[in-house]
Amino acid sequence: MSKKQSKTQRQVQKDQTRKHLIETAFEQFAQKGLTTTRTADIAKAAKVSHGTVFAHFSTQEALLNAVIEEFGARVSLRLHELAVRNNSLQDVLAAHLKGLAEFEAFYTRLVIEGRLLPESARNAFIIIQSAISFHISQAAEREMQAGTIDPYPIHLIFNTWVGLIHYYLANNDLFAPEGSVLERYGQELLDHYMRLIASKV
């Protein structure tokens, strides 16, 4: 019944290869795109045979799902670290930007290609968004209660903000042809948005 029994060298090796494939795929996806990266590219970059990819993931889609879930776990953890306390909305949004900036390349690919991914992958992305939404909504409600920002429907508060950020990310080739959109425009977008929703009283 027990699974205890310390891992054999083989199990360790297999787990390692799997992790290595996810990590390599993550980098390749960020670099070349989620739908355009070929399984053979990933195998090559990971320095394993093409067949090994399919020994670990039954299909390309399964690999993509594993990578997105891994990403979701990382980004959620990071956002939680950055935004647990009862911070101001401005602080939470700043944390949002900071958290995304750490994974900007991959996140941008998700924004650009999200709607073209298999449903399972898209669902994983939506769940990540929900986690983000939760933090932002909470902070926004506190401030509306306090009167420091005007009362708006929460979903519009969130969607306007995310729409703005995604628009810049999705057009990163125009806004920041080389380098990071969030580094270049993050602060400006945050200031602008805070000014928009600031209390008019």
Added chain:
Amino acid sequence: MSKKQSKTQRQVQKDQTRKHLIETAFEQFAQKGLTTTRTADIAKAAKVSHGTVFAHFSTQEALLNAVIEEFGARVSLRLHELAVRNNSLQDVLAAHLKGLAEFEAFYTRLVIEGRLLPESARNAFIIIQSAISFHISQAAEREMQAGTIDPYPIHLIFNTWVGLIHYYLANNDLFAPEGSVLERYGQELLDHYMRLIASKV
């Protein structure tokens, strides 16, 4: 030297087929997606042979470009009709929504897949955006001068608005699983946005 010489039956026929292909492709793209619609699908829907597609367009990409340009011409014309006069920003944005609504399915595909298209197609899309931007920016500047909306950098005025609209379009499966996002949310988004930028004085 002259090209005058009234068109022969053959030329008429060829022009017709070409137009018919563009029209059919436009519908198919709107329905099935720009990158996922196959040339064979278009041929079938247009009730011509697969070969005919390539008799009129040297490559798939050339057909896509022709369709986007046709779309650009139509939407620009329509926006011009709707927004030429010195209207308020609210009127211009309403015209923007109305113009887009008439082509919502295709426009949404452009938003969703824009970054995955060949450069020439993406450029055509960017040019359309510029035409839109022009109208909106003009109206916004007038109102900022008049003091009816607060002074913001023009590009942020435009990008926040378009980001919001694109966010709803890009997630139309969540916001309006069946039917039109713009019909369902257009007015709400417009009101929300106008309230955000309204003069705080």
Added chain:
DNA sequence: TTACTCATTGACTTTATACTCATTATATTT
């Protein structure tokens, strides 16, 4: 030490789809 298990390999198979081209039928020209 020997028999067995299994992670890895890479050549091969399969599938999808853009694109070609010899042929056909019809319009145009002489």
Added chain:
DNA sequence: AAATATAATGAGTATAAAGTCAATGAGTAA
């Protein structure tokens, strides 16, 4: 009316990329 040009056809070709599987060899258990 005969000769020619060309729009349309659709079976065929080329290519790319996912996925398969028998062979290999190193780790594990007896």
